[in-house]
Amino acid sequence: MSDLLDTHGVVDADSTLTIQRLLPGPIERVWAYLTEGALRRQWLAAGEMEMRVGAEFEFVWRNDDLSGGAGARPEGFPAEHRMRSRITALEAPRLLAIEWGSTGGVTFLLEPAGGHVLLTLTHRRVAERATLLNVSAGWHAHLDVLVAVAEERLPPPFWPGWLRLKQDYAARLGG
Structure with missing residues (x-):
């Protein structure tokens, strides 16, 4: 299913990453993977969200738990990472925008595509190259996990995928 798209993200002149995935529908199912903590922790990070603009929440990452063979965690990455965030836009079940650290934020847009759902993720203004490489590889790897989980695959x-993708994005984005 997801092979229909180039799975690599594109970075524009404003240091904004856009990456897409095609997921099995319906749209409400994909929305649940974005907004419900128990489902979101299977592919990204745990954390309960109150579904209203302005609501604050905390993401809790445990990337070692995302697959049966997570591989060796790179040096400098903790077993658990936490980040406070806030919902900045919400149009269920189509649009969710949130604050993301010191960048311009992340938007998830869902559009029906036949029996599938096209997810477009936009991470705005990631100006620092090292952060851009981590973020690009991170979103790519996390979305690969989401596709597998949504398709009921391991x-x-x-x-290992994140490390390979970081090298891949470094080559794609140049010096």
Whole structure:
């Protein structure tokens, strides 16, 4: 299913990453993977969200738990990472935008595509190159896990994939 799209993200002149995935529908099912903590922790990070603009929440990452063979965690990455965030836009079940650290934020847009759902993720203004490489590889790897989970397949090992993708994005984005 997801082979229909180039799975790599595109970075524009404003240091904004856009990446897409095609997921099995219906749209409400994909929306649940974005907004419900128990489902979201299977592919990204745990954390309960109150579904209203302005609501604050905390993401809790445990990337080692995302697949059966997570692989060795790279040096400098903790077993658990937490980040406070806030919902900045919400149009269920189509649009969710959130604050993301010191960047311009992340938007998830869902569009029906036949029996599937096209997910477009936009991470705005990631200006620092090292952060851009981590973010690009991270979103790519996490979305690969989401596709596998949504298709009821075993997710790929997270850390080896992330390391490979970071090198891939470094080559794609140049010096």
